[in-house]
Amino acid sequence: MMRQKVPTAKNLWEDNLEKAASLIQSNETFLFSADIDPDSVGAMVSLSLYLRMMGKQVYIVLSSSLGENLDHLEKMIAYNNIHTLRNTDEISGIKNGVDVVIFCDTANSKLVPFFPFIKEHLLSRKVPVIEIDHHFGADSEKLTDQAVTLYQYANATTEITGELLKKIHKKNPALPHPFNQRNIVISILTGILGDTMGGRVVSHKQSYVQWVGTLGNKLKRNTRLRKPNGARPGDDRKTKFANPQQIQKHLTRLSTEQARCINALKERGVEDGDVESLNLLNSIYPEVEEYCRPFDSPWFTYIIGFLLSQISEDSTSSTKLGCVYFHGKNAEDKDCIYIKIRCSGHYSGIDLRTTESHLRDVFQDKYMGGGGHAGAVSFRVHVHDENEFLDSFEQVLTAIKKTLV
Numbered sequence: 001m002m003r004q005k006v007p008t009a010k011n012l013w014e015d016n017l018e019k020a021a022s023l024i025q026s027n028e029t030f031l032f033s034a035d036i037d038p039d040s041v042g043a044m045v046s047l048s049l050y051l052r053m054m055g056k057q058v059y060i061v062l063s064s065s066l067g068e069n070l071d072h073l074e075k076m077i078a079y080n081n082i083h084t085l086r087n088t089d090e091i092s093g094i095k096n097g098v099d100v101v102i103f104c105d106t107a108n109s110k111l112v113p114f115f116p117f118i119k120e121h122l123l124s125r126k127v128p129v130i131e132i133d134h135h136f137g138a139d140s141e142k143l144t145d146q147a148v149t150l151y152q153y154a155n156a157t158t159e160i161t162g163e164l165l166k167k168i169h170k171k172n173p174a175l176p177h178p179f180n181q182r183n184i185v186i187s188i189l190t191g192i193l194g195d196t197m198g199g200r201v202v203s204h205k206q207s208y209v210q211w212v213g214t215l216g217n218k219l220k221r222n223t224r225l226r227k228p229n230g231a232r233p234g235d236d237r238k239t240k241f242a243n244p245q246q247i248q249k250h251l252t253r254l255s256t257e258q259a260r261c262i263n264a265l266k267e268r269g270v271e272d273g274d275v276e277s278l279n280l281l282n283s284i285y286p287e288v289e290e291y292c293r294p295f296d297s298p299w300f301t302y303i304i305g306f307l308l309s310q311i312s313e314d315s316t317s318s319t320k321l322g323c324v325y326f327h328g329k330n331a332e333d334k335d336c337i338y339i340k341i342r343c344s345g346h347y348s349g350i351d352l353r354t355t356e357s358h359l360r361d362v363f364q365d366k367y368m369g370g371g372g373h374a375g376a377v378s379f380r381v382h383v384h385d386e387n388e389f390l391d392s393f394e395q396v397l398t399a400i401k402k403t404l405v
Contacts (some may be wrong), residue, residue, distance in 0.1 A: 038194025158191030
């Protein structure tokens with residue numbers, strides 16, 4: 001039976017923070033795992049860097065490369081001797097030495113790489129678990145009943161890991177403060193900026209302003225540009241992050257091929273009142289294959305967020321939502337149709353997580369699951385006839401439009 005996540009009760013929050021910090025304080029070897037995106041990796045790296053400063057052993061499950069836009073985090077992982085585990089064989093090699101498992105920013109077990117293996121070989125042995133997340137509703141679920149849970153409404157999971165880092169530092173006052181460590185600050189900002197589209201889609205504005213303002217100032221003060229000394233070149237102002245804007249620019253950079261594809265696809269969007277939609281179902285692919293790779297490829301999966309952002313941001317000022325639907329594969333490598341919806345930057349009159357009820361009503365047994373944030377969601381349905389899908393999705397949009405204010 002699924003155990004849906006709810007925010008940690010206020011009267012338990014400080015206790016759970018203390019329990020999580022104590023688990024970290026009293027153990028030596030940690031395994032991190034998460035669904036991979038800027039926020040999840042930023043959360044894992046920010047904590048891992050401080051654990052390494054404490055002399056702890058750290059492993060991060062990464063089933064693939066992080067890609068060019070997160071290469072700065074991948075370099076931090078390598079430079080700080082944080083071990084990466086790419087498959088179950090590598091996890092098996094260290095499983096008996098793991099003291100604590102930490103899951104970050106993962107709505108449910110289907111999104112955790114190699115979760116069945118981790119469950120069988122680690123969770124079944126009652127290894128302590130810390131679970132940190134800000135996803136609620138839809139198909140969110142607790143990953144295990146044995147976890148110390150840090151569930152909180154937040155713009156990003158890295159906001160929560162920031163709170164945990166402060167609690168850990170109180171137990172280790174001789175260590176430098178985590179927010180005086182440049183790479184930790186960059187990791188946290190990467191998560192916040194990634195999940196808010198650089199501040200364009202913000203659920204909790206006061207928290208966003210506080211975190212980005214505080215950490216942005218810390219980053220500026222802790223960034224030193226070295227001059228060339230003959231043995232090595234000097235630092236480049238364009239590539240060494242000194243403020244949140246530079247991080248955001250790095251996160252959203254695109255190759256010429258990617259930019260060409262996005263620019264061409266967004267022109268195919270169709271506006272209908274408050275919503276702009278883009279149909280990228282399989283029957284459409286022959287029309288776009290000249291400039292777009294297959295919709296079920298990692299290349300396309302990587303750019304879909306940028307595409308959806310441009311559709312929702314570049315539409316007319318009266319358009320409130322942008323949506324894209326396309327064939328792809330879910331985390332279990334099963335064929336599905338993705339439905340991704342995002343609020344325009346100027347509109348926050350709906351919590352998009354509530355749209356799940358419309359999808360369930362219309363698609364019924366074809367509905368597979370999904371979720372996300374108040375301003376951006378992703379749902380999946382089983383593959384079926386395209387015309388039938390389009391008719392059903394039109395019913396969903398009609399129901400959603402009635403709720404827009």
